Amino acid sequence: MATRNHRAVAAPQPANRGAAVLAGRQKAAAAAGRPDRRALGDIGNFTNIHVIDGKKVQLPEGVNRPITRSFGAQLLKNAQANAAVANKNAVAPALPAVARAAPKPTKKAPAKPVPRPEQAIKITAGSDENRRPSEGAARSSSAHKSRKKVVSTLTTVLIARSKHASGLTGKPKELIEDIDKLDGDNQLAVIDYVEDIYKFYKAAQHESxxxxxxxxxxxxxxxxxxxxxxxxxxxxxxxxxxxxxxxxxxxxxxxxxxxxxxxxxxxxxxxxxxxxxxxxxxxxxxxxxxxxxxxxxxxxxxxxxxxxxxxxxxxxxxxxxxPTPYVFLVRFAKAAGSGDKELEHMVFFFAELALMAYSMVTFCPSMVAAAAVYAARCTLRKSPLWTETLKHHTGFDELQLIECANILIRSHAAAPDGKLTTIYKKYTTEEFGRAALHPPAAVPGLV
Known part of the structure; x- marks a missing residue:
């Protein structure tokens, strides 16, 4: 019984007893001539960092006393004060020189509580504190300009009137017309892949x-x-x-x-x-x-x-x-004006004149068809002569078609007096809209 009571009331071991034993073992190993190795400390038992009130606090060196509640509160207060001084020293160099040299105000401002380390202010990229002065100035100036009333002076009015009279006003860009929008229910129009078909035709026309x-x-x-x-x-x-x-x-x-x-x-x-x-x-x-x-x-x-x-x-x-010129004629005539029978008859009249002219043999079929459409629009005096829709579907602009269109218009002018009049007589009938009876076109640039 005496022994059990003696063990029950035994005095608590000192807090640094493990450290002392570890140091004694290291000295004994050095005296025995074994290589000096750095001993691994007992993980979690002999570190100088302690958790006090949910905060990690590092103890000063040489402190071996137990951490009581009052001693922990004092250590926490000292750690917070040191953190505040460190933050103040880190911010001070970033202040402008003028701000550091400014005299202190006569009226003493009330002291602000020292913020705790965990209450550091987080500045986001979009906040006003983190925005550069130039950005703020630019936004304020733009806002000021937007509120500024626009005054129409006599000079601006005269300039606007002059531009309008000379046709220099900004015109909207001509849009490309969807020539297949009315064929949604026509399965033979194959509008889902008609563009791919003509891309293939344009690539295959150069072969053979x-x-x-x-x-x-x-x-x-x-x-x-x-x-x-x-x-x-x-x-x-x-x-x-x-x-x-x-x-x-x-x-x-x-x-x-x-x-x-x-x-x-x-x-x-x-x-x-x-x-x-x-x-x-x-x-x-x-x-x-x-x-x-x-x-x-x-x-x-x-x-x-x-x-x-x-x-x-x-x-x-x-x-x-x-791909012969015919497959391109159907598509290009549709882009020139779907439902315009007069234009359609004129296009096919010029296309058959192209068959008669040997000089047109070496031109690719798509260019022959596009030139027939261009010559037909010139003959019927369509305005504009060439649209963005036609340029998109044919792949040619006006300058590229001048040579071919010149040959066709000359053939039209010579058709009434020629010996080979089959095409001319065919297109003077009512069935083909009397297309050949239109006077030949006189287009600037076609000599």
Whole structure:
């Protein structure tokens, strides 16, 4: 019993007993000649940082006494005072020199309580305290300007009137018209991917194009080609074939003549075989070979026509799916004025004149179609001659079309007195709006 009571009332061990034991062990290790290693302290037991009232306070060196409530309060007060002095010394150098040198006010201001370290003011990027003086001045000046009343002086009024009279007023930029907005219910218009189709056409039109072949055709001339074209257009009209058939025929003729030398006697045979192939490709009911024999006044036999048909297909490698001017004419005429029949007839009149002119063979189909639209608008005196909508869909501006349009307008002026009048007579009828009867255009820049 005595022993148990003695253990129960044993005096508490000193707070730094563990530190003393650890120091004694280090001295013994040094005396024994072992390498001097830094001992790891007991984690959490022998550090100088203590938590007092929820705040971490670092004890001064040499303090070994227990942390009582009164001693902890005194340590916390000293730590707060030291933090306040440190903050004051850190802010003082940032103050302007004039502010530090300013005399103290005569009236003593009431002392402000020293803020605790955890109550430091947080300054955000958008607060007025953190904004630079230049920003505040700029905002105040802009606000002042906005409140300033605008006074119209005599000079400003005269300048505005002069600009309005000379047409220099700021005009809104011309918008690109949505030419497919009325075809939402028309599945054949394929408005969802019509733009992608024409992007493909514009890229594919440069492949397998006819070249300037007259220099390599010793027995042919541009006049003979014009006679053949005039005859093909007449046959196309009598048989009431589709418009796209005509443009495919002329493509095959020019492409074959670019690749193969042809005798004068066989030139019409090339045209007849091209007619037969295009009708098989485009028409629902293609004419028979006997009809073409009759149209050529029995100049060629059945075997000759079928033999030339095979020769053309082999030379063209059976590639007939090409973008002709017709596919671009449909789209560009729609962009020029959907529903304008007079303009549409005039566009196709110039497009067929382009088939007659050998000088138009080397131009790409999209440029031929765009030039036909431009020449038609010039003839009908449309204003403006070229719009942003047409520029967007054709990809050409006015300067790029001048040369082609010049050829077409000259052809229109010479059509009434020419010997090859099939196109002119066709477009003087009521069916085609008497487009050929319009006086030729006189556009500045077209000489």
């Amino acid at each position: 194009r006819p070249t300037d072949y007259m220099g390599s055709q010793p027995e042919l001339s541009t006049k003979m080609r014009a006679i053949l074209t005039n005859w093909i257009i007449d046959v196309h009209s009598k048989l009431e074939l589709m418009p796209e058939t005509l443009y495919l025929i002329m493509y095959m003729v020019d492409r074959y003549l670019s690749l193969q030398t042809v005798a004068r006697r066989e030139l019409q045979l090339v045209g007849i075989a091209a007619l037969l192939i295009a009708c098989k490709y485009e028409e629902i009911w293609a004419p028979e070979v006997s009809e073409f024999i009759h149209l050529s006044d029995n100049a060629y036999t059945r075997q000759e026509i079928l033999g030339m048909e095979k020769a053309i297909l082999n030379k063209l490698e059976w590639n007939l799916t090409v």
